[in-house]
Amino acid sequence: MRVIIVDDEHLARALLREYLAQHLDIEIVAECANGFEAVKAIGELNPDLVFLDIQMPKLDGFEVVELAGARTRYVFVTAYDQFALKAFEVRAIDYLLKPFSRERLAQALDSVRSRVTPREAVEATVAEAARRNGPMTRVLVRDGARVHVVPAESIDWIEAQDDYVEIHAAGRAHLKNGRMAELEQGLDPGLFLRVHRSYIVNVGAIARIEAPTKDSWCAVLKDGKRIPVSRSGYQRLREMM
Numbered sequence: 001m002r003v004i005i006v007d008d009e010h011l012a013r014a015l016l017r018e019y020l021a022q023h024l025d026i027e028i029v030a031e032c033a034n035g036f037e038a039v040k041a042i043g044e045l046n047p048d049l050v051f052l053d054i055q056m057p058k059l060d061g062f063e064v065v066e067l068a069g070a071r072t073r074y075v076f077v078t079a080y081d082q083f084a085l086k087a088f089e090v091r092a093i094d095y096l097l098k099p100f101s102r103e104r105l106a107q108a109l110d111s112v113r114s115r116v117t118p119r120e121a122v123e124a125t126v127a128e129a130a131r132r133n134g135p136m137t138r139v140l141v142r143d144g145a146r147v148h149v150v151p152a153e154s155i156d157w158i159e160a161q162d163d164y165v166e167i168h169a170a171g172r173a174h175l176k177n178g179r180m181a182e183l184e185q186g187l188d189p190g191l192f193l194r195v196h197r198s199y200i201v202n203v204g205a206i207a208r209i210e211a212p213t214k215d216s217w218c219a220v221l222k223d224g225k226r227i228p229v230s231r232s233g234y235q236r237l238r239e240m241m
Contacts, residue, residue, distance in 0.1 A: 078098060143174075158180070207220050
């Protein structure tokens with residue numbers, strides 16, 4: 001079983017490496033000290049299992065799962081028990097609370113050997129866990145080996161593009177794999193509104209509403225972009241503005 005260890009503490013990585021050395025079916029293929037390194041390593045090495053810390057610089061463990069997806073299975077390793085529920089919401093195989101014993105690690109490995117986590121389950125529950133923890137404050141967009149962190153408040157509008165969404169923020173466009181419904185449920189409903197089947201708008205970016213015809217409307221943004229507004233979207237805009 002090919003394994004990656006992800007933890008920002010050197011001693012924590014060393015201890016886990018020592019414990020794993022007793023298991024002859026384990027091969028450690030990489031160690032990472034932060035979330036960005038982890039996403040890159042998971043994408044390049046395609047491991048069977050990742051031991052993943054939660055609170056780390058740059059990206060936390062849950063953001064690593066969101067970006068890396070279901071290429072692998074995850075065992076979360078952390079000193080904080082308050083993240084346990086969220087860890088299992090994203091279908092973690094196990095949750096090791098530091099400090100843990102060799103026996104507890106062996107138990108986690110037994111769980112990994114006997115289970116397979118479907119890709120769809122991971123992707124769906126990542127979104128659900130994010131919704132339960134309040135509106136997202138940033139959106140992560142993977143671009144090859146790079147990750148763009150887009151502050152939610154900087155987003156002006158979002159457009160559906162087949163299996164992707166195109167996020168327009170601060171004069172730049174970012175293409176993210178995902179569905180409009182997931183973003184709609186994750187963004188702050190006090191700031192963002194789905195005004196059309198294919199568009200979500202930051203209400204603060206709207207300059208005015210126009211009616212090109214008797215039964216159609218469009219939102220004109222402060223940068224001049226014109227966004228179509230459906231009948232139901234218009235009603236929600238009137239209630240919100």
